[in-house]
Amino acid sequence: DAKTTQPNSMESNEEEPVHLPCNHSTISGTDYIHWYRQLPSQGPEYVIHGLTSNVNNRMASLAIAEDRKSSTLILHRATLRDAAVYYCILRDHGGSNYKLTFGKGTLLTVNP
Amino acid sequence: NAGVTQTPKFRVLKTGQSMTLLCAQDMNHEYMYWYRQDPGMGLRLIHYSVGEGTTAKGEVPDGYNVSRLKKQNFLLGLESAAPSQTSVYFCASSGYQETQYFGPGTRLLVL
Numbered sequence: 712d713a714k715t716t717q718p719n720s721m722e723s724n725e726e727e728p729v730h731l732p733c734n735h736s737t738i739s740g741t742d743y744i745h746w747y748r749q750l751p752s753q754g755p756e757y758v759i760h761g762l763t764s765n766v767n768n769r770m771a772s773l774a775i776a777e778d779r780k781s782s783t784l785i786l787h788r789a790t791l792r793d794a795a796v797y798y799c800i801l802r803d804h805g806g807s808n809y810k811l812t813f814g815k816g817t818l819l820t821v822n823p
Numbered sequence: 824n825a826g827v828t829q830t831p832k833f834r835v836l837k838t839g840q841s842m843t844l845l846c847a848q849d850m851n852h853e854y855m856y857w858y859r860q861d862p863g864m865g866l867r868l869i870h871y872s873v874g875e876g877t878t879a880k881g882e883v884p885d886g887y888n889v890s891r892l893k894k895q896n897f898l899l900g901l902e903s904a905a906p907s908q909t910s911v912y913f914c915a916s917s918g919y920q921e922t923q924y925f926g927p928g929t930r931l932l933v934l
Contacts, residue, residue: 747923752928753927753928754827754913754925754926754927754928755913755915755923755925756925757923760922798865810856810868810871810881811866811868811923812868812882813865813866815863815864815865816865
Protein backbone atom coordinates (compact mmCIF):
# COMPACT_ATOMS: atom_id res chain seq x y z
CA ASP A 712 0.00 0.00 0.00
CA ALA A 713 1.22 3.51 -0.81
CA LYS A 714 2.16 5.41 2.33
CA THR A 715 1.16 8.84 3.57
CA THR A 716 3.06 11.30 5.75
CA GLN A 717 1.28 13.69 8.08
CA PRO A 718 2.46 15.99 10.87
CA ASN A 719 2.00 14.44 14.29
CA SER A 720 0.05 17.41 15.62
CA MET A 721 -1.33 20.81 14.71
CA GLU A 722 -3.00 23.58 16.63
CA SER A 723 -5.67 26.03 15.59
CA ASN A 724 -7.91 28.68 17.05
CA GLU A 725 -11.66 28.44 17.06
CA GLU A 726 -13.41 29.92 14.02
CA GLU A 727 -10.19 30.10 12.03
CA PRO A 728 -9.42 27.97 8.95
CA VAL A 729 -7.26 24.89 9.36
CA HIS A 730 -5.11 23.34 6.65
CA LEU A 731 -4.06 19.76 7.37
CA PRO A 732 -1.33 18.55 4.98
CA CYS A 733 -0.65 15.05 3.71
CA ASN A 734 2.21 13.85 1.54
CA HIS A 735 1.82 10.76 -0.62
CA SER A 736 4.67 10.80 -3.12
CA THR A 737 4.23 7.14 -4.14
CA ILE A 738 0.53 7.43 -4.96
CA SER A 739 -0.60 5.31 -7.89
CA GLY A 740 -3.07 6.24 -10.59
CA THR A 741 -5.97 4.31 -9.07
CA ASP A 742 -5.46 5.52 -5.49
CA TYR A 743 -8.14 7.76 -4.07
CA ILE A 744 -7.23 10.09 -1.20
CA HIS A 745 -9.53 9.53 1.76
CA TRP A 746 -9.74 11.48 4.99
CA TYR A 747 -11.23 10.13 8.17
CA ARG A 748 -11.21 11.65 11.62
CA GLN A 749 -11.49 10.16 15.08
CA LEU A 750 -13.01 12.20 17.86
CA PRO A 751 -11.91 11.35 21.43
CA SER A 752 -13.19 7.95 22.59
CA GLN A 753 -15.10 7.34 19.35
CA GLY A 754 -14.68 5.31 16.20
CA PRO A 755 -13.34 6.98 13.06
CA GLU A 756 -15.75 8.81 10.80
CA TYR A 757 -15.51 9.62 7.11
CA VAL A 758 -14.71 13.20 6.18
CA ILE A 759 -14.08 13.43 2.44
CA HIS A 760 -12.31 11.77 -0.48
CA GLY A 761 -11.11 12.63 -3.97
CA LEU A 762 -9.04 11.46 -6.92
CA THR A 763 -7.72 14.45 -8.88
CA SER A 764 -10.05 17.41 -8.59
CA ASN A 765 -10.65 19.45 -5.47
CA VAL A 766 -13.72 18.34 -3.53
CA ASN A 767 -16.09 20.10 -1.17
CA ASN A 768 -18.72 18.81 1.21
CA ARG A 769 -20.52 20.09 4.28
CA MET A 770 -17.67 19.06 6.56
CA ALA A 771 -14.54 20.13 4.69
CA SER A 772 -12.71 20.74 1.43
CA LEU A 773 -9.98 18.64 -0.10
CA ALA A 774 -7.32 20.30 -2.21
CA ILE A 775 -5.23 17.91 -4.31
CA ALA A 776 -1.93 18.94 -5.86
CA GLU A 777 -1.69 18.77 -9.62
CA ASP A 778 0.90 15.96 -9.44
CA ARG A 779 -1.22 14.23 -6.75
CA LYS A 780 1.80 13.79 -4.50
CA SER A 781 0.23 15.84 -1.76
CA SER A 782 -3.15 16.99 -0.56
CA THR A 783 -4.61 19.31 2.05
CA LEU A 784 -7.74 18.91 4.12
CA ILE A 785 -9.30 22.30 4.79
CA LEU A 786 -11.66 23.00 7.66
CA HIS A 787 -13.02 26.43 6.84
CA ARG A 788 -13.97 27.47 10.37
CA ALA A 789 -12.66 25.21 13.10
CA THR A 790 -14.87 24.56 16.09
CA LEU A 791 -14.04 22.87 19.37
CA ARG A 792 -15.88 19.81 18.09
CA ASP A 793 -13.33 19.49 15.27
CA ALA A 794 -10.62 18.54 17.77
CA ALA A 795 -9.70 15.02 16.67
CA VAL A 796 -7.07 12.84 15.01
CA TYR A 797 -7.26 13.24 11.24
CA TYR A 798 -6.13 10.37 9.05
CA CYS A 799 -5.10 10.71 5.42
CA ILE A 800 -5.47 7.33 3.70
CA LEU A 801 -4.82 6.14 0.17
CA ARG A 802 -7.34 3.63 -1.06
CA ASP A 803 -7.08 1.80 -4.34
CA HIS A 804 -10.51 1.76 -5.96
CA GLY A 805 -9.30 -0.55 -8.65
CA GLY A 806 -9.65 -4.28 -8.36
CA SER A 807 -10.95 -5.68 -5.09
CA ASN A 808 -9.07 -3.55 -2.59
CA TYR A 809 -11.56 -2.17 -0.09
CA LYS A 810 -9.32 -2.03 2.93
CA LEU A 811 -8.22 1.12 4.74
CA THR A 812 -4.67 1.37 6.07
CA PHE A 813 -4.46 3.85 8.94
CA GLY A 814 -1.27 5.66 9.93
CA LYS A 815 -0.89 7.65 13.13
CA GLY A 816 -2.67 10.70 11.73
CA THR A 817 -2.52 14.33 12.83
CA LEU A 818 -3.84 15.32 16.24
CA LEU A 819 -5.67 18.62 15.81
CA THR A 820 -6.08 20.79 18.89
CA VAL A 821 -8.57 23.67 18.66
CA ASN A 822 -8.12 26.51 21.12
CA PRO A 823 -11.12 28.55 22.26
CA ASN B 824 -31.29 3.36 12.15
CA ALA B 825 -28.56 2.47 14.66
CA GLY B 826 -25.71 2.12 12.14
CA VAL B 827 -22.94 -0.07 13.56
CA THR B 828 -23.26 -1.32 17.12
CA GLN B 829 -20.76 -3.28 19.20
CA THR B 830 -21.24 -5.49 22.25
CA PRO B 831 -19.87 -5.29 24.91
CA LYS B 832 -18.54 -1.78 25.41
CA PHE B 833 -15.94 -2.84 27.96
CA ARG B 834 -14.61 -6.16 29.22
CA VAL B 835 -11.88 -7.40 31.53
CA LEU B 836 -10.48 -10.88 30.91
CA LYS B 837 -7.89 -13.01 32.60
CA THR B 838 -5.10 -14.52 30.51
CA GLY B 839 -6.33 -17.69 28.85
CA GLN B 840 -10.03 -16.85 28.97
CA SER B 841 -12.10 -16.71 25.82
CA MET B 842 -14.69 -14.23 24.63
CA THR B 843 -16.63 -13.12 21.60
CA LEU B 844 -17.16 -9.56 20.45
CA LEU B 845 -20.32 -8.91 18.49
CA CYS B 846 -20.72 -6.37 15.72
CA ALA B 847 -24.08 -5.64 14.13
CA GLN B 848 -25.03 -3.31 11.27
CA ASP B 849 -28.43 -2.35 9.93
CA MET B 850 -27.32 -0.73 6.65
CA ASN B 851 -27.42 -3.92 4.57
CA HIS B 852 -23.69 -3.61 3.90
CA GLU B 853 -21.83 -6.46 2.25
CA TYR B 854 -18.44 -5.73 3.79
CA MET B 855 -17.53 -5.82 7.45
CA TYR B 856 -14.22 -5.32 9.22
CA TRP B 857 -12.57 -5.74 12.61
CA TYR B 858 -9.75 -3.38 13.61
CA ARG B 859 -7.73 -2.95 16.78
CA GLN B 860 -6.26 0.29 18.04
CA ASP B 861 -3.41 0.45 20.53
CA PRO B 862 -2.48 3.64 22.41
CA GLY B 863 -1.08 6.36 20.15
CA MET B 864 -1.49 4.20 17.07
CA GLY B 865 -3.74 4.12 14.08
CA LEU B 866 -6.16 1.26 13.49
CA ARG B 867 -4.89 -2.09 12.24
CA LEU B 868 -7.09 -4.51 10.34
CA ILE B 869 -7.55 -7.90 12.02
CA HIS B 870 -10.04 -9.72 9.76
CA TYR B 871 -12.65 -8.72 7.26
CA SER B 872 -15.57 -10.17 5.35
CA VAL B 873 -16.81 -9.45 1.84
CA GLY B 874 -20.16 -11.14 2.32
CA GLU B 875 -22.20 -13.57 4.36
CA GLY B 876 -20.29 -16.77 4.96
CA THR B 877 -16.91 -15.33 3.93
CA THR B 878 -13.95 -14.15 5.99
CA ALA B 879 -10.37 -13.14 5.23
CA LYS B 880 -7.23 -12.25 7.17
CA GLY B 881 -6.11 -8.70 7.60
CA GLU B 882 -2.84 -7.26 8.85
CA VAL B 883 -2.81 -8.74 12.38
CA PRO B 884 -5.00 -11.90 12.41
CA ASP B 885 -3.04 -14.10 14.84
CA GLY B 886 -4.91 -15.02 18.00
CA TYR B 887 -8.33 -14.10 16.58
CA ASN B 888 -11.07 -15.91 14.72
CA VAL B 889 -14.14 -14.49 13.02
CA SER B 890 -17.46 -15.64 11.66
CA ARG B 891 -20.10 -14.07 9.42
CA LEU B 892 -23.08 -16.40 9.61
CA LYS B 893 -25.56 -13.59 9.02
CA LYS B 894 -25.06 -10.60 6.75
CA GLN B 895 -25.74 -8.12 9.52
CA ASN B 896 -23.42 -9.67 12.12
CA PHE B 897 -19.66 -10.11 12.32
CA LEU B 898 -18.22 -11.89 15.35
CA LEU B 899 -14.65 -11.63 16.61
CA GLY B 900 -13.44 -14.39 18.88
CA LEU B 901 -10.48 -14.66 21.20
CA GLU B 902 -9.95 -18.32 22.09
CA SER B 903 -7.21 -17.78 24.67
CA ALA B 904 -6.75 -14.14 25.57
CA ALA B 905 -3.25 -12.72 26.10
CA PRO B 906 -2.18 -9.39 27.61
CA SER B 907 -0.94 -8.34 24.15
CA GLN B 908 -4.58 -8.35 23.05
CA THR B 909 -5.42 -5.51 25.41
CA SER B 910 -6.70 -2.91 23.01
CA VAL B 911 -9.71 -1.03 21.70
CA TYR B 912 -11.56 -3.00 19.03
CA PHE B 913 -13.54 -1.28 16.31
CA CYS B 914 -15.94 -2.85 13.88
CA ALA B 915 -16.84 -1.21 10.57
CA SER B 916 -19.07 -1.93 7.61
CA SER B 917 -19.34 -0.63 4.06
CA GLY B 918 -20.89 -1.12 0.69
CA TYR B 919 -18.73 -1.98 -2.31
CA GLN B 920 -15.87 0.55 -2.52
CA GLU B 921 -17.84 2.88 -0.29
CA THR B 922 -17.27 4.76 2.92
CA GLN B 923 -16.64 2.66 6.01
CA TYR B 924 -18.91 3.27 8.98
CA PHE B 925 -17.41 2.52 12.36
CA GLY B 926 -18.91 1.37 15.62
CA PRO B 927 -18.20 3.00 18.99
CA GLY B 928 -15.55 0.46 19.98
CA THR B 929 -15.02 -2.22 22.64
CA ARG B 930 -12.34 -1.66 25.25
CA LEU B 931 -10.71 -4.95 26.25
CA LEU B 932 -8.30 -5.37 29.13
CA VAL B 933 -6.51 -8.70 29.50
CA LEU B 934 -4.84 -9.22 32.84
